[in-house]
Amino acid sequence: MDFNPIRRRKVSDQIADNIRDAIVKGDYSPGDPLPAEREMAGHFGVNRSSVREALHRLEAWGLVKIRHGAGAEVADFLSNIGLEILPFLIAPGGQPNFKLLSDILDLRVELLGWTGAKAAQKAEMSAVDELEQILSQLDQAQSTKEVQRLDYDFFDQMVLMSGNRILSMLSNLIRAAYDKNQDIFRSLYEEGINTEYHHRAVKAIRERDAHAARQAMGDYGRVALGGGL
Amino acid sequence: MDFNPIRRRKVSDQIADNIRDAIVKGDYSPGDPLPAEREMAGHFGVNRSSVREALHRLEAWGLVKIRHGAGAEVADFLSNIGLEILPFLIAPGGQPNFKLLSDILDLRVELLGWTGAKAAQKAEMSAVDELEQILSQLDQAQSTKEVQRLDYDFFDQMVLMSGNRILSMLSNLIRAAYDKNQDIFRSLYEEGINTEYHHRAVKAIRERDAHAARQAMGDYGRVALGGGL
DNA sequence: CTTCTTAGATTGGTCCGACCACCCGGCCAT
DNA sequence: ATGGCCGGGTGGTCGGACCAATCTAAGAAG
Numbered sequence: 048m049d050f051n052p053i054r055r056r057k058v059s060d061q062i063a064d065n066i067r068d069a070i071v072k073g074d075y076s077p078g079d080p081l082p083a084e085r086e087m088a089g090h091f092g093v094n095r096s097s098v099r100e101a102l103h104r105l106e107a108w109g110l111v112k113i114r115h116g117a118g119a120e121v122a123d124f125l126s127n128i129g130l131e132i133l134p135f136l137i138a139p140g141g142q143p144n145f146k147l148l149s150d151i152l153d154l155r156v157e158l159l160g161w162t163g164a165k166a167a168q169k170a171e172m173s174a175v176d177e178l179e180q181i182l183s184q185l186d187q188a189q190s191t192k193e194v195q196r197l198d199y200d201f202f203d204q205m206v207l208m209s210g211n212r213i214l215s216m217l218s219n220l221i222r223a224a225y226d227k228n229q230d231i232f233r234s235l236y237e238e239g240i241n242t243e244y245h246h247r248a249v250k251a252i253r254e255r256d257a258h259a260a261r262q263a264m265g266d267y268g269r270v271a272l273g274g275g276l
Numbered sequence: 277m278d279f280n281p282i283r284r285r286k287v288s289d290q291i292a293d294n295i296r297d298a299i300v301k302g303d304y305s306p307g308d309p310l311p312a313e314r315e316m317a318g319h320f321g322v323n324r325s326s327v328r329e330a331l332h333r334l335e336a337w338g339l340v341k342i343r344h345g346a347g348a349e350v351a352d353f354l355s356n357i358g359l360e361i362l363p364f365l366i367a368p369g370g371q372p373n374f375k376l377l378s379d380i381l382d383l384r385v386e387l388l389g390w391t392g393a394k395a396a397q398k399a400e401m402s403a404v405d406e407l408e409q410i411l412s413q414l415d416q417a418q419s420t421k422e423v424q425r426l427d428y429d430f431f432d433q434m435v436l437m438s439g440n441r442i443l444s445m446l447s448n449l450i451r452a453a454y455d456k457n458q459d460i461f462r463s464l465y466e467e468g469i470n471t472e473y474h475h476r477a478v479k480a481i482r483e484r485d486a487h488a489a490r491q492a493m494g495d496y497g498r499v500a501l502g503g504g505l
Numbered sequence: 506c507t508t509c510t511t512a513g514a515t516t517g518g519t520c521c522g523a524c525c526a527c528c529c530g531g532c533c534a535t
Numbered sequence: 536a537t538g539g540c541c542g543g544g545t546g547g548t549c550g551g552a553c554c555a556a557t558c559t560a561a562g563a564a565g
Contacts, residue, residue, distance in 0.1 A: 057518070083545060094520045096325070099546085100332060107336035107360075115286075115546050116527030129360055130445055131336075150440045153394075161386045211379045216359055217446070284526095286547070312516060323549045328517085344517050345556030510563070518555070526547070533540075 062101035071139040081119040134227035156268030163264035165209035167257040174208045291330035300368040310348040363456035385497030392493035393486040394438035
């Protein structure tokens with residue numbers, strides 16, 4: 048038996064994806080009115096309830112604004128938008144948004160350094176062992192894909208060690224953005240990576256040297272990631 | 277004209293608030309099953325559609341997980357949760373979550389410094405003028421509430437000047453968390469604030485001295501904000 | 506006894522049609 | 536020009552029905 052899995056998606060999910068893509072691709076700009084619920088339902092050939100559900104999900108994500116009696120319109124982008132749709136903003140319609148990408152990398156570089164420092168202050172030694180284990184796997188990794196995944200795992204583990212929950216949430220979002228656009232970020236890893244910085248960071252964390260850990264991770268972000276774009 | 281606004285809330289909004297509060301207060305823990313939609317509808321005396329709408333909004337925020345045929349359960353908190361509900365996590369049931377508060381302040385201090393540095397690099401001079409204007413208002417402010425608001429405005433303006441959109445989104449979320457819990461954060465401002473750091477930061481930004489700007493804002497975060505909790 | 510099957514009950518997903526609440530624009534009397 | 540009225544369009548809620556996925560427990564097979 049070797050059939051493809053049956054992919055069953057909720058109607059409302061598909062509708063939501065449809066509208067979301069249309070918005071991030073630029074078919075609708077902030078302030079533009081969206082078609083009425085009844086109209087969309089007719090267009091898609093589904094019940095109005097499903098359209099409503101989709102529309103309300105997009106509203107919860109901050110993409111659209113719904114006003115009773117006056118219809119729905121595209122919300123003011125990038126000001127109050129939920130970070131959940133960040134992954135979809137990175138490459139709308141396949142075209143990478145380089146300004147946004149560089150913003151993300153900038154922030155990540157900063158957070159890398161801080162995360163290293165915090166981890167050095169708070170980490171349990173058992174967690175450091177796990178971090179070292181990930182690093183050894185990273186050293187032996189063959190494929191680009193594997194290197195990419197382990198590099199992210201390394202950062203995730205460090206975030207965990209920092210003990211800051213907000214940072215965890217934020218890291219999850221950035222990770223989601225990376226995962227959904229793997230091919231775009233892959234180019235950063237195609238020539239392999241230099242794990243010298245990782246080793247410096249682990250050493251610094253083990254010695255509880257926050258300053259050195261910050262330096263190591265910050266250098267890594269600037270040299271390995273920042274230069275790639 | 278000085279009337280109070282008439283507020284009319286959607287049924288589904290009230291339901292969503294109800295369930296959200298029950299969850300963040302701890303009446304339901306991650307993994308716990310929620311009552312069935314039909315049951316809730318009967319309990320609240322509303323139609324099932326409204327309950328569904330509320331439930332799906334909470335799902336979009338990452339608070340609950342809905343499985344077709346198996347009911348809804350509280351999602352694994354704080355791992356994949358949307359940052360939109362951060363404001364409600366700060367003081368569930370009126371009890372401040374000090375661990376979370378300190379996490380937020382920690383992150384804010386770090387971001388303050390970075391924001392200052394970025395602003396020094398990228399800011400338009402006209403924006404610096406606006407920043408200075410906010411600061412002069414801050415110097416003359418009388419009430420605690422006013423000081424609090426202007427201090428936030430000062431930071432917001434600097435975020436704008438940094439030009440990083442991700443930082444803007446993040447800053448909006450933190451600001452929302454502050455606004456919804458003003459009374460908790462007010463204690464930080466009750467003895468007035470020392471605007472020395474603000475002045476140092478403005479001066480550094482005007483001279484495009486990124487290092488000095490980072491130092492000034494970082495110091496402010498550590499001394500004025502970090503010490504209060 | 507344990508394990509597997511299966512039928513029924515439970516729950517979320519979708520649909521339909523109806524009505525209410527609200528917003529907007531145009532028309533009219535003032 | 537102003538305010539009030541009204542009608543059409545829109546989102547919000549309702550109730551009821553059926554479909555689809557899941558769970559549960561009784562019964563069959565070993």
